[in-house]
Amino acid sequence: MQPFIKADEITKTYGQTLALDRVSFEVNQNEIFGFIGPDGAGKSTLFQIMTTLLIPDSGSGSINELDIAKNYKEIRSIIGYMPGRFSLYQDLTVAENLKFYANIFGTTIKANYELIKNIYDLLEPFSKRKAGDLSGGMKQKLALCCALIHQPKALFLDEPTTGVDPVSRTEFWDNLTQIKHLGIPIVVSTPYMDEAIRCDRVALIHKGRILKMDTPQKIIAEFSATVLSLSNIDKHQAREAIKNLEGIESIFAFGDSLHITVSKDNSSIIDNLRSTLSSIIPDYKLSEITPDFEDCFLQLMKEEQNV
């Protein structure tokens, strides 16, 4: 089966800056595909190209076999897009915004109510409130409703959970999973590593390049190193003491602790680490932990820089 969304070697530069460097990916139906990367990685540019708002310097893409350059008009009526910035009319009410976007696509709220029902039920009590007066989480739910109201064949959500509280974020991802089960593929970007696990497949993107693309589980499983958590220490002092030790691949600060990555099956390195630490910081705590997504991303980024 042809992948529903396809991008092939997409490149885009802004003046001297390379925003996207030969980015290729494919998304199948019934899939949530996540772009994970820090701010400025090129996620928004990629979304604008895929939604026909920007023209790439080179490369091509298609949605449901419609070319993003040639068939941009058809594409605009079959996709739902949520820009990174809240882009609904703040001076219109919740209901008016939804009605406006439904009508623009030649449909009504009633005709597609089933699709948005789960999300809109939460918004209903505020339907007469101006969109600009909603909370961050509510705004995102409304934007999702507006992107869904014309029954799109694919959804593009650019950082939909940025600036949203943790509870609303969880609810939002629950909504996305429901939508996916209706057969609408979703391309979503996020700077939050913990959301990666909610995607079916993810692409780690940094400085316009895709570092890795796979299921989140596989990415973690393939992580070829041991991660140690070092706590109950002065972070700066500890880092200075161990940063030049043999076999230490990376050290990243995680809250109050340091995550230290060492190559797998190397007990001598860990022994060396313990003895160095005990001489300076006697009551340190060191334990091996399961690497999470953030560890993987930081490690990949570091490898990238070393190349």
Place this chain on the structure above:
Amino acid sequence: MRNVLLLIQKEFKQIFRNKAMLAIMFIMPMIQLLILSNAADLELKRVYFAWEDADKSDLSTSLLSKFENNPLFYLTHYSDNQEQNDTQLGNNKADVIISIPNDFERDLTNKIPTTIQLRINAIDGSAGGLIATYSNKIINEFYSDELLKVKATKRIVEARYLYNPALNYKTFMLPGILVILVTVIGLLLTALNIAREKEIGTIEQINVTPIKKHQFILGKLLPMLAIGIGEFILGMAIARLIFHIPVVGNPLVQLLFLVVYLCVMLGIGLLISTRVQTQQQAMFIAFFILMVFMFLSGLFSSIENMPAWGQMIANLIPISYFIRDTRSILLKGAGLKELYPDLIILSIYAVVVNTVAVLAYKKTTD
């Protein structure tokens, strides 16, 4: 068409919801119209004159009493000392010195041409001109009376003021001020409105919908056109009811000119909005253009008095045409027969400006 209606509906909802903006759009211009029309009043209420009489004859005294009996003129100083009189002029005690030469009576009785000198404070040029005109009128009347007595046959020029017989300055200024206000609203609102969609980001969401470029533009321009027309009608009502400005011409012809002219202004606003990213940028560009429009429009200074290059620009900017045409229609009752060349020129402007603006407008992000 359905999409355009949806957009227009949305636009009006937004406009009428924003109470502050409504006030800015409708109440402020009307207050300005009331204030400006009264403030920009160059009518001459009082002329103070000094009498410099070298002749001191019966005839010269008779002329003096003519001036004194005129409700406009007030004698402030009587002296034959030229220097003293000039001081009066210098410290603003007198606006004009009327100087009667020696042998004034003798020459006049013998029908020898004689000259009366007027020395006028012309710091305010138009006031100076009016003083000269009024003084000449009195002197001419006096001449013709006296010459008739001595059976002279010399024909005296007589001026009659047509279309604005009372020389009411408001009648002349108000249509012009109204045009300026409509221009500001039309041009600025359009430029700001679209720039606002860009600045807030709402345009990004609109751009991924099937709304076509021409639909979006029509959905923006038609409400602005309606507001511009409403503004003008409201202004005309004030002009008619409060200032009693005559409406001699056909209101429909006036409306036709207004619509064509507004299309030009909305097109300029649209063009500005395609070139900017923020409302602030739009505001500054619009302001610059409006300044040029205002000062070269012939409203505050007559185009005929401008240097050649100024006249050239004045003849290029559409507002000069519309001010001139509005005055002609309202005060003179001119119709399409007299004004069609201007209508053609304005229409060409409207087509060109809007074509350029539509071509410059892009649905993709830069």
